[in-house]
Amino acid sequence: MHNIMNLFKVLLSIFITLCVLQSSSCLAIKxxxxxxxxxxxxxxxxxxxxxxxxxxxxxxxxxxxxxxxxxxxxxxxxxxxxxxxxxxxxxxxxxxxxxxxxxxxxxNKGRKLHTTHSWDFLKLEKHGSIGSSSLWKKARFGENIIIANLDTGVWPESKSFNGTGFGPIPSKWKGGCENETLVPCNNKLIGAKYYNKGYQASYMKMDPSMKNARDHEGHGSHTLSTAGGNFVPGVSVNGVWLGTAKGGSPRARVAAYKVCWPPTLLGGECDDADIVKGFESAIHDGVDVLSVSLGGLPADYMDDGLAIASFHAVKKGITVVFSAGNDGPYPGTVTNVAPWVITVGASTIDREFQSFVNLASGLNLKGLSMSKPLQHSGFYPLINAADANAKNATVMNASLCSEGTLDSKKVKGKILVCLRGGSNGRVDKGTQAALAGAVGMILCNDETSGDEIIADPHVLPATHITYTDSLRLNAYLNSTKASPMMDETKNEASPFSRGAGHIDPNRAANPGLVYDLTANDYLDFLCTRGYNKTMIQKFSDEPYQCPENNSILDFNYPSITVHKLNGTVTVSRRLTNVGPNGSYTVDVKRPAGISVEVKPQILSFGKKGEVQKFELTMRADGTRVIKDYVFGELTWSNGKHHHVKSPIVVSVA
Incomplete structure (x- = not known):
């Protein structure tokens, strides 16, 4: 053995020497x-x-x-x-x-996945009743619109995708279902394909049983049913919160393109090569809407496969909706920011799944839960998971209720207090508590999670309480109902936090005026970013000349932003009439320390499709020192039902 090891060392040193002397010898292992x-x-x-x-x-x-x-x-x-x-x-x-x-x-980059009462909150229904003014009825619940997602696939047996009551598949549809024996389709679920060559090339080969469009994770079925799931009555979570599940367009047809696979040690789940292939397939198949709840770090548009692929989809008239990501609330944490896509953030809604912890001392703590409450009227012993660690488990891992860290002899018959965080998810912590014999669980936020709490479907009675309650055990949790437009600090949200604000679907269907954008507007935008004529032409499929004196300030976005204002700056916008004829008057809430002048102050429209332009001139008025961004608002109103608002955001050089 000693001689063999010496021989190995000699051969290794010879190989290293050859690599140093002849660099070409090592190219094969690059x-x-x-x-x-x-x-x-x-x-x-x-x-x-x-x-x-x-x-x-x-x-x-x-x-x-x-x-x-x-x-x-x-x-x-x-x-x-x-x-x-x-x-x-x-x-x-x-x-x-x-x-x-x-x-x-x-x-090739690895992307990560982003993750009922919503329709009531968005005023499409009220307490389960759908009024005559609801956009759902006006749009016939999305009848025959084709919605697709790029995600983890689909669970075809879900009632959200049942084809009963749907007519023939729209004739424009060119897609279909791969391997229908494993993922059967119908007149509701009309497409199911999968792409994994990029994932396998970048990360690992996969079990052949995984090579189909079936959703083994749940994220894809969740996002697809949210967008276009059927009306499904009698739905509950662990027997509580009985109601009717439905998607945003319940009568739409849906298709799933599976491009996301098990997470790797490098963090990737969804590979750019597969996502781009999914985009191409969806465009070719004839979808109307693409929902993409995944993303990575922001990148230059020419270095972002998702931005390029989505541009081609938008050019074909497809609406592309991305999630804004799971990071934040810090600056620069929003992903999927190409101006030709709709980027959707998350917010609270005006409902809580409340649950209460009653202590023998008389203290009551309010949290959130989607579990059944404990039925026993008396009190149970309470134990901190850090004090219930198994012999070979650290106190820290036990406090997180990680797998295999809890001593069932210490836990059985008690309510277990677990700490949020670590590598295991919130629901898994509840599973570990149940396996250890706990009768219930209290999930406490750590300091970094602050007061953000989430209602999860646990396998045992469980309540998620805040960091504040975890520390003091005597602070009553403030409700998020105070205002849906507050930021995470409970202060009024700025445009950086709320974007365009909550959508109102019923009003959005009849906006009066719109800031219209065409493919050429997006190309002009790329011109302002320094893309040369050759790059623009290849991006656009055809010759395109960048306009002279083109400015990013004149990009016809509904928001108006001026960074490092120096002297006087004028921006222009155009509005297209999509409502009744009439006149609109401007009203400006100017940013603090900034003078704002709009010309003209009245826009008159004599027909649908008519376009009118206006200019907005800004300068610092010298009344205050502006160290950060300041915010205002511009509104065009016809004095009746239409109020077209744009945020104004300014910083001073």
């Missing part, structure tokens, strides 16, 4: 990663197979042979945009990026 090579718009004179062949020829010419290209290729994007995904080393990727036909080369 790390390879997956990349997306974006070539811009399609040549519509070519068939998809011809475009696919051109991708293999191009990659083969760059890597040295068609055989190497065949092995490296992951996906060819050839139906809606021009590009491919391939496994490359850094040098090959850099060399390909320099080719004149290449718009950009994007390193």
């Amino acid at each position: 790390t390879k990663k997956s990349y997306i090579v974006y070539l811009g718009g399609l040549n519509h004179e070519l068939e998809p197979d011809q475009i696919k062949d051109s991708h293999f020829e191009f990659l083969g010419s760059m890597l040295g042979s068609k055989e190497i290209a065949d092995e490296a290729m992951i996906y060819s994007y050839n139906k809606q945009f021009n590009g491919f995904a391939a496994i490359l080393d850094d040098e090959d990727a850099a060399r390909i990026a320099e080719h004149p036909d290449v718009v950009t080369v994007i390193e």
Whole structure:
């Protein structure tokens, strides 16, 4: 054995020496990663197979042979945009990026998933009754609209996706269901596909049983049913909160594109190459709305596969809705910020799943829970999980109620106090408490979680209480009902926190005026970001000339933002009439320390589709020192039902 080890050491030293003396000898062990090579718009004179062949020829010419290209290729994007995904080393990727036909080369990124009474809160119904003025009735509950999501797949047996009562599938639909024996479709669930080649190239091979569109995680079924699930009466969680579940468009058809897989040690769940392929497939299949509840860190648009793919979807008239992410509330934590998509944040609503903890001392603590209350009228012993650790478990891990850390002899028959945090989720903590024999659980926030509490469906009676209550045990939790437009500190939310605010679907269906945006507006936006003519042309599928004197300040967004105001600045906007004829008068709540002048102050519209422009001029008025952003509001009103509001955000140089 000693001689074998010495021989191994000699061989290893020889190999290292060869690597030092001949760098080419070590090229074979260079790390390879997956990349997306974006070539811009399609040549519509070519068939998809011809475009696919051109991708293999191009990659083969760059890597040295068609055989190497065949092995490296992951996906060819050839139906809606021009590009491919391939496994490359850094040098090959850099060399390909320099080719004149290449718009950009994007390193494949791993994305993370973002995660009933909502429709009452949004005034589409009231206490389960749907009024005649509800947008649901006016829009026929989304009849025959096709909604798709890019997520973890779908659970086809869910009643939310039952096809009973639906007519024939819309004739425009080109999609379908892969492996219908495992994921059967119907006239409601009309599409189910999966893409995992990018994930497998970047992370790991997967069990063949996973290679289908069935949802083994739950996130995809949740988001798809939220968007387009059927009316399903008699729904409850653990036997409580009985009601009717329904999606935003209950009569819509739905399709699932599974692009997310089990989390890896590197944190990835959803791979860009797979997501982009899902986008291309959904566009080709004929969806109307794409829901995408996943994301990563913000990136430049040319380095963001999701931004590029969603641009092509929007150009085809598809509404793309992204989640804003799970991070924050700190600056710069919103993801999916391309201006051509709708980015949706989270908020509280005007309902709580209240639960109470009654202590023998007479103290009552209010928390949130979706569990059945304890039926016994007396008191149970209370034990801190930190005091219930198993022999081989640390106090810290036990306090988090992690798997295998609790001593059932100490826990059995008691209410267990667990700390939020760690690697295990909130519901799993309840599961561990139940397995250890607890009759109930109190989940306490740690300091970093503060007073944010969440109602979860636990397997045993459980209540989630705040950090404040965890420390003092005598503070009554403030209700979030005070105002849905407060930020996490209970102060009035600024536009940075609330964005455009809560949507009112009924009023949004009849806004009066809109700040319309076209594909050319988005290209102008890219021009202001410094994209050159060649890049813009490939991004847009056709020649495009950036306007002279183009300014980001004139991008026709409903919000008006001026960063580092210096002197006098004028911004312009245009409004399109989509309501009755009439005149609108402007009202301005100016930001503190900023003078604001709007010209003209009255806009008159004589027909639908008419466009009117206005200018807004701002300057610091010298009445105060402005150290941070200040906020105002501009409103166009016809004095009746239409009030078109825009936030004004200004900082001073």
